[in-house]
Amino acid sequence: MTSFEPVCSTADLQVVDPATLPAYMLELERAAAYLDDAQRAQLRQAWVVGAAAHSGQMRSSGEPYITHPVAVARILAEQGLDVETLLAAILHDTIEDTALGWDDIASQFGPTVAELVDGVTKLDKLQFRDRQEANAESFRKMLLAMSRDLRVILIKLADRLHNMRTLGAKDPQSRQRIARETLEIYAPIAQRLGMNQIKSELQDLGFRALHPYRHAVLEKRIRAAPMVRREALVQIEANLAQRLTREQIPHRLISRVKSPWSIYTKMRAEAKSFAQVMDVFGYRIVLRTVADCYHALGVVHSVYKPLDARFRDFIAIPKANGYQSLHTVLFGPYGAPIEVQLRTEEMDLVAEKGVAAHWTYKEGGQAPNSAQNRAYNWISGLVESQHATGSSLEFLENVKIDLFPDEVYLFSPKGDILSLPRNAIALDFAYAVHTDVGNTAVAARVDGKLVPLRTRLSNGERVEIITAKSSTPKPQWLEYVVSSKARTAIRHQLKQMGHEDAVQLGHRMLDRALEALGSSLERVSAARLDAYLHEGRHPRLEALLADIALGNKMPSQVAYALARSPGEDAAPAPAHTALTQEKILITGSERGVISFANCCMPLPGDDIMGYHTAGKGIVVHRKECPNVAEYRKSPDRWVSIGWDHTVSGDFSAALRIEVDNRPGALAQVAAAIADAKSNIDRVEYLERDINVAVLRFSIEVKDRRHLANVIRKVRRLSVVLGVQRI
Missing domain, CATH: 1.10.3210.10 (Hypothetical protein af1432)
Structure with missing residues (x-):
């Protein structure tokens, strides 16, 4: 030392x-x-x-x-x-x-x-x-x-x-x-x-x-393993040692028993009983050099046949924690699989002690070992991500996600190796390369084949990410990614984009309210604006505008407070109904401040009205929605809105479809909807008897015209008895 x-x-x-x-x-x-x-x-x-x-x-x-x-x-x-x-x-x-x-x-x-x-x-x-x-x-x-x-x-x-x-x-x-x-x-x-x-x-x-x-039951079962299995293990150990010695390969052969926790997790994951978990026992062969490891692997495979697809080479591609070893599973006597690990003395030390192996000071003149370098890289990534998390609890949950025991190892176009949690998708890979790459990702190439970002990745694949400057993260991405870095980066970017949209919408809403009072934001004196911001504890104007958009401040009340004369006593703000205000045009892409009511699912082309809800922003309803009558009791919360001519994107709609209850009817309806270039989110039976079935299709469409086209194609089917928009 x-x-x-x-x-x-x-x-x-x-x-x-x-x-x-x-x-x-x-x-x-x-x-x-x-x-x-x-x-x-x-x-x-x-x-x-x-x-x-x-x-x-x-x-x-x-x-x-x-x-x-x-x-x-x-x-x-x-x-x-x-x-x-x-x-x-x-x-x-x-x-x-x-x-x-x-x-x-x-x-x-x-x-x-x-x-x-x-x-x-x-x-x-x-x-x-x-x-x-x-x-x-x-x-x-x-x-x-x-x-x-x-x-x-x-x-x-x-x-x-x-x-x-x-x-x-x-x-x-x-x-x-x-x-x-x-x-x-x-x-x-x-x-x-x-x-x-x-x-x-x-x-x-x-x-x-x-x-x-x-724990007690499993420990007892391990100790009381059938003698036939124990005798077989002794014979296997003798056979392996004899063949390795004959090949003149210096080695240490160590038999090992899986821990109760390891057996328990395998029983739960694979829904097996203890008797079905065959690889309770295994061997570790410790050798001098890497070449000896591969030589010994060949010897072991000549003694017992290996199980197909159960060989892992962690020497060529180490795990993220620096672990290196060859893993193989052999088909032993009595049909029991035998796990064998082969590694050098150095690898064995790192496998057992990890970052503590050959501990070195930063000022000790020696470079940290591989395990320490990997640990520092992992921790640096966590520290980087914690800056973007909203709370300690969210950060802790992200760390739990990142602590997957199983990983996939992938190659970048330049040949660099990246490790990601099990079940990672191409989007996780994009964020592992760089946050900016993930934020602008649109598709990926896996082993040269063009695939969607939701494609799950497998060990050893070569992944290339395709980006576009205009692309931005989507809220749905949070449902697909599995790595903490990707999840944190997406949340941070969505919050940032949502804040920007809220500021813009709040500005438009305050402008409309001030215009109704014969004023404008430009006419409000800096002193009056600063006093109001200080009174409301808003650090800057953007924070006030975001609060207006999110429904935490009523635009009419803010407008009246800003427009009144300096010496004028405070009085209730005059009521300005949505009907007297100029419409605010929306594109549907306003994140975090505009949402669409599930009760009526408005589409571009529908007559709409917005309801200002505290903390949620504007909730958009169709004017013919049954709930509108109830909401009209609060006219100060109504916002006059309409569709901008640039509106684009996919919007949710629902159809109630009656069909003949016969085999293939559902498939025909689904094909017709797909033929109309609409995605199906969900299908459920509302009613069903011997002759007729009533289904609800939740779909995505561009606007009212697109929905009308879907309905026309469905109505033409001979199995369809009726279609109506819900």
């Missing part, structure tokens, strides 16, 4: 006799035997400071609190982490739970250790609406600290691991909550960072706490 300057001088240390150390500190010293004498002296000094700070504090189990941070440091020492990380682990709860502050830690152990401690510290001292939001905000802060120093998450994972080991002291409700959080967040993060040892233990402990009975 590379040696580094101590974080504080030996002269500053309080000398602690090792003979006086408690048993838990001796365990830490044994685990940290790779440190030099001066560094171990710093650990003792940190223990003295931490024990004094936590004096009088006890854990739920009744032990002194200091035993917990020392145990966290021991977990990290077993991973071979540097002295700064171990010091921060011993002190990781001091800023949160004691009077010790950042400056105190920095003065004794250096600013880096203080920053690590601060990064792990939760935000319990701040006020949040509920515990869920507090946890989400704490997690957000931790990820930001991770982007500066990856060791923050290593401390947090070790902290969570020791808490899970001692979870029995908690009440049942707390055990369930902590276990669920561990399985949903911390175990996947450990997997994403390649720390397989910690991930497996977190999953096993979380499963045991969340479903104790299921």
